[in-house]
Amino acid sequence: SFGQNCVVGGNVKIGNGVKVQNNVSVYEGVECEDDVFLGPSMVFTNVINPRAFIVRREEFKKTLLKRGSSVGANATIVCGVTIGEYALIGSGAVVNRDVKPYALMVGVPARQIGWVSKAGNTLKFDENGEAVDEYDATRYKLENDNLIKIG
Structure with missing residues (x-):
């Protein structure tokens, strides 16, 4: 399901049961497996070093959110990472590296503070x-x- 003001780019994969809350843009190169939750106003990036005057479409990095993972409101997922199954990303976190399955991640940059079921x-x-x-x-x-x- 999709909330208000959502944008989905080309070459995006969205599985069954995915919930995309208000104000989320899912850019090219993002894959959300089944039952992923994307909180309000969370952000994906798709280029590591963007410049307005350089076109880098060929440099888009793939980002994978594995089954059942959840991303809190206003979190940022930097392109090129994999979020493990059922991992939980806290609101406002900035994820710039791969996340283990069931990991609880918070902060800027995101760090693991525990495990979730x-x-x-x-x-x-x-x-x-x-x-x-x-x-x-x-x-x-x-x-x-x-x-x-x-x-």
């Missing part, structure tokens, strides 16, 4: 590196600085 809840881990989502009792485990869904 598929439902978007912040996970609290026990001494064994395991967590349970209070929403649906799904279990997760930290392994080698990556979050694994275990049940």
Whole structure:
């Protein structure tokens, strides 16, 4: 679904169940897999070094938002990155590097401050590196600085 004042460029892929809130422009080279959320007034870039007097259409970088990821209001996604499955980008963050699946990212530049469940809840881990989502009792485990869904 699309809110008000949205623009979608050519060569954009938008999956099923994607929600694009008000005032979002999805530029050429962006791919949103299924169930992605794009918050109000979030921004994509498509060129690393734009200049008004130089045409750089051939230099557009691909940006991929994996299934179920969410981008908060007024966040900026710099071109060329991949946002992992079910990652959550906080409002106002500037993402300039790849984001791991289930990562919780905030700030300028964005940094990881934790992990979220598929439902978007912040996970609290026990001494064994395991967590349970209070929403649906799904279990997760930290392994080698990556979050694994275990049940």
